[in-house]
Amino acid sequence: MSQSTTNTAAMAEEWSNPLRDPRDLRLPRIAGPCGIVIFGVTGDLSRKKLLPAIYDLANRGLLPPSFGLTGFARRDWSEDEFRAFVRENVESHCRTPFRESTWKQLAAGIRFVQGTFDDPEAFARLSDTVSQLDRERGTRGNHAFYMSVPPRAFPIVSRQLADCGLAKSEDDAWRRVIIEKPFGHDLDSARELDRVVSEVFDPSSVFRIDHYLGKETVQNLLALRFANAMYEPIWNANYVDHVQITMAEDIGVAGRAGYYDGIGAARDVIQNHLLQLLALTAMEEPVSFSAADLTAEKTKVLSAVKLPKDLAAHTARGQYAAGWQGSHEVAGYLDEKGIDPNSTTETYAAIRLDVDTRRWAGVPFYLRCGKRLGKRVTEIAVVFKRAPHLPFESTATRELGKNAIVIRVQPDEGVTIRFGAKVPGGTSMEVRDVSMDFSYGRSFTESSPEAYERLILDVLLGDPPLFPTTREVELSWEILDPIEEFWSTLGQPQPYRSGTWGPAEADEMLARDGRQWRMP
Structure with a gap:
């Protein structure tokens, strides 16, 4: 050597x-x-x-x-x-x-x-x-x-x-x-971009970066599902009530007005990051973790995604107004430097999607993202159905919610499991929610590499499993384009105060299904 x-x-x-x-x-x-x-x-x-x-x-x-x-x-x-x-x-x-x-x-x-x-x-x-x-x-x-x-x-x-x-x-x-990213701004532009780049570079030499796929916790989702016997048997419609995938930011456009205005939250985040997280959450076990096998399973999920029949009832969009972010007073989107005061660009987007497969039939996936929200957090929450029978007095479980497995992508990478436990003390039975928490920072001495470290190294090694393919990009636009087209007919998005968790219509969207958003 x-x-x-x-x-x-x-x-x-x-x-x-x-x-x-x-x-x-x-x-x-x-x-x-x-x-x-x-x-x-x-x-x-x-x-x-x-x-x-x-x-x-x-x-x-x-x-x-x-x-x-x-x-x-x-x-x-x-x-x-x-x-x-x-x-x-x-x-x-x-x-x-x-x-x-x-x-x-x-x-x-x-x-x-x-x-x-x-x-x-x-x-x-x-x-x-x-x-x-x-x-x-x-x-x-x-x-x-x-x-x-x-x-x-x-x-x-x-x-x-x-x-x-x-x-x-x-x-x-x-x-x-x-x-x-972004890989185009709709399906047609994505195909044109791919055509131009493919004329110059061999398709196997084109690496599309989605930095979320390089994050340690996103990859740990695969380990959680496929390296453990206890999760995969309940990872289906028999036990799962719904899934929430959230990417919340506490900042505004932060000098990106020229890029962001006209693009909006859905094109900026849902089309790539959140749909990739949905695919990894919902996919079947791959034959191996090679690029071809991972892509095959993600593509099946994206191909099976169905839009809600009533887009007005099961999508929501908003635009942040002035308010307080922590102890600081902040301006609304329309008052930000470089933003058209008549802009209809959304800074918050929420949609319901269904994955039409045997595993997920009847389980809604709720995706939301936004700027100037309550805090910075990205997470995948798999929320389970209630136990079919509770042999307790009704007063014993009034503070008991639904079990959940929450994969925290950022900033505090880890996994939380929420379940019911007896409150200590007393002679009566009282059950309420408790959490069991795994944190990368506390459990491993190795520091997690930054996403771009992993992805740049993968490019130099010619190792493509973490990179979206042309077909995945096209399927993502096929999902989002009809929603964007519908929103373009609605005019101004609903305002929401900075520092809150989005517009009222997003809460109403889940309430129609008898559910509510998690508070991260």
Whole structure:
């Protein structure tokens, strides 16, 4: 074993590496010789997530010593200025300790190309830079291109990469493209986007990032269901009353007005994150956890999703108004900078969906998301039916609710099980809800990797199980498009006060079914 390999393995072990090779838990999954090019490298996503994730991977010993990082942007920077920019953001946002030795190794492979997306000469310089990394750093022609840019820029960047010869894999070298959501704004645009990108890159080389699929607790949902004997027998319509999937944010548009207005909560969150969580919650056990087998089961679920017959009764949308977020007074959506005062864009969306399979027939799935809600939380709550018979006095169970298994995706990753227990003391029988809690932070010494760490490493390894396929994206738009079309006829969304849990019509939506939203 070479000295560099020994050092890399030692670094990975030192950080108690959670991204291990599943074939041998003693070994980390280390990327081979390669580089990554980031378009939109000066944007928020790159500064706060991508650059720190790349550093953390290097610090965990999961990137090769020769790794190349190239930024492409309009800024008139020298490579030293770009390195200073990368270091500043890495130090501000990295999750592992900052080590000078790791930084020096990473910095040696950092390059910068100045240019715009419509400038062929800039892409010619990029091609020269990539070739230089191959010669000087030994990246061997293996490069991933990360499009951290608005979707409207995907086609032109793809064509420029094709024209300068960077898009096609050759011999033993690979080229891959990473596309950030949203994948279009409806079914037609998603198909057009896929057509354009597929003309340039082989479909197997296209990785669509949904960062929620990289979160530890989302993957733990599969472990909870399929590694334990006690849950799967009751994970069906015989026992489950309904499922609630919630993604709540306590922030407003936070400087994203230009992107968000006209997109809205449903396109921003439900079409990708929440429908993926629904698919993982409802799918059958896969033959294996390979990309093909996972995709097959998720696709079956999305194909079986049925919309409610009465969209007016079983969907809700809202728009946050002024109010209080904690101790701070905040403005309403229509008063935010850059928002059209007549905007009909929803900042809250809730829908009921049904999964028309033998396992889930009659079990509604309620999905909700929104901004300026009571607190930041993402969770999947599987709520069970009441026991068919309670041999207690009616007063003994008046505070007893329904059993539930709640998978907390963020921020406090873990699982809570809610069940009934006797209140201690006294001679009478009184039963009320209690919770049994598992928390990642308290149960494991390993730190959970940030979602982008896992997903970037998976791209570099060519490991696609956590990435939505073209068919999954199309099915998601087929579900959401009729709802968006219906909402477009309704005018202004219902206002809700900031700091609350959404508009009244969302509560009415569940009340019609004899249910109510969980309070996270």
